[in-house]
Amino acid sequence: MASGAGERSTEQIDDYETLISTTDVELLKGAWRNEKAAPEILPFEEALVKRAKEQIQLMEETVDDFAESGHDPLIASLYQMDLDRAQYLLRSYLRVRLQKIEKFMFYIWKRDTYRNRLSIEEEKFTERCIRDIGKHLEETVLSKLPENYQSVLKQSVISEEDDMVPEPQLDTFVVAKCEKATRPLYLDGSRQSAGFDSRDDHFQMVPGDLCILRYRPFQEELMSGNISLV
Amino acid sequence: MHGRKAYELVKELASGEKGHPKIFNTELFERVIEECNEHHNALQSLIRIMQDEGLEVQTARNADRYGALIHHLSLIRNKRCLMAYVYNRAEIIRDLAWKVGLLHELPSGIQEKFSDSEEQYFIDHSKSLKLYMSQLSLDVNVDIVPPKDPYIKVRVLEDLGSGIILSDKSANFALHSMHFLKRTDAEQYIARGLMEELTS
Numbered sequence: 001m002a003s004g005a006g007e008r009s010t011e012q013i014d015d016y017e018t019l020i021s022t023t024d025v026e027l028l029k030g031a032w033r034n035e036k037a038a039p040e041i042l043p044f045e046e047a048l049v050k051r052a053k054e055q056i057q058l059m060e061e062t063v064d065d066f067a068e069s070g071h072d073p074l075i076a077s078l079y080q081m082d083l084d085r086a087q088y089l090l091r092s093y094l095r096v097r098l099q100k101i102e103k104f105m106f107y108i109w110k111r112d113t114y115r116n117r118l119s120i121e122e123e124k125f126t127e128r129c130i131r132d133i134g135k136h137l138e139e140t141v142l143s144k145l146p147e148n149y150q151s152v153l154k155q156s157v158i159s160e161e162d163d164m165v166p167e168p169q170l171d172t173f174v175v176a177k178c179e180k181a182t183r184p185l186y187l188d189g190s191r192q193s194a195g196f197d198s199r200d201d202h203f204q205m206v207p208g209d210l211c212i213l214r215y216r217p218f219q220e221e222l223m224s225g226n227i228s229l230v
Numbered sequence: 231m232h233g234r235k236a237y238e239l240v241k242e243l244a245s246g247e248k249g250h251p252k253i254f255n256t257e258l259f260e261r262v263i264e265e266c267n268e269h270h271n272a273l274q275s276l277i278r279i280m281q282d283e284g285l286e287v288q289t290a291r292n293a294d295r296y297g298a299l300i301h302h303l304s305l306i307r308n309k310r311c312l313m314a315y316v317y318n319r320a321e322i323i324r325d326l327a328w329k330v331g332l333l334h335e336l337p338s339g340i341q342e343k344f345s346d347s348e349e350q351y352f353i354d355h356s357k358s359l360k361l362y363m364s365q366l367s368l369d370v371n372v373d374i375v376p377p378k379d380p381y382i383k384v385r386v387l388e389d390l391g392s393g394i395i396l397s398d399k400s401a402n403f404a405l406h407s408m409h410f411l412k413r414t415d416a417e418q419y420i421a422r423g424l425m426e427e428l429t430s
Binding site: 053077080081084085087088090091092094095098102121122124125128129132133135136137139140141144145146149155156164 | 263266267270302305306309310312313316317320321324345347348350351354355357358359361362365366368369370371372373376377379380413414
């Protein structure tokens, strides 16, 4: 924090910036960006989506009021544009999630951590997806194969694990932006401990830093909000 | 040769233009399934020979066991190819469900490219999407591109008449007529190829 005469204005700017960065639109934008960039499905932002929906509804009413009262059409159209953008954001956020579900439904369904990240509606959707594709595959391929080879998830009965399930590529690279100063990080994601002190490949990110990182080791940093994806 | 037919099947899939599926290759597909069953028969007869000789299938190290293994692996490979073929086509179908999910069946022009089961899958998946949207009371299949302007200019490509009422007005959507519409209203018609967006 600066001192003396500058103090007041920096404080004001800080206040303004925190205010702007915590509006729901900004939060939704952040969630949307993370969801778009992450290879796996992230926890559903239930409260945020609920608030966004309410605000969109409110805005729709405002726009309707404007249209009825014959207010300045320019203002009305500006509101409409803002509304459209907010709606796009919300729809796109939900859409990206659904598309991930479509792609990795079996993978998501059999793991509780992933299943708990879905909203109730998404869970129902996943269930239906699995049922539909299961039925389709069964009818087209599986029912015509020898008995021991009919599983959707396994290559044959002797497979010990599910080896026919598409999985998200977690080792892909993402562009991460630092939000909060992080503890020293290692590129392979290992925790800082006494044994690692001798290693010199750690680094620290300060807010605003951009790094290209492997996704898997930094999942936790993303979940805790220390970094965001771009 | 083992797995050759299945390979052809997958290759056909990969060589196709993205998002434009070819006709479901029933003939080749059935041929691969047949091959699977042939492998299975061969596999079982080999196992039977080994059992007749009193050998343990898991631990024996003779020619018959390795023969059986090859048949097993060929079968698995064929299965994977078949599944990949159907699964990747299913992805295209899901894509279609997103784009034209408002319809209750596949557009007639491309219907013949899909098998009956695939058609049913399209209907089922569209229903799932619709159910999700109705639970949320929010259409997620509009607004595909980020909006620049709330209104866009469109040209009608198929005579739609005046039966359509959009959220703020109704108009006569005759063939080739041009309109200035709300983006959200126009998008579904654009997706179905009934209108096109005019960019200046």
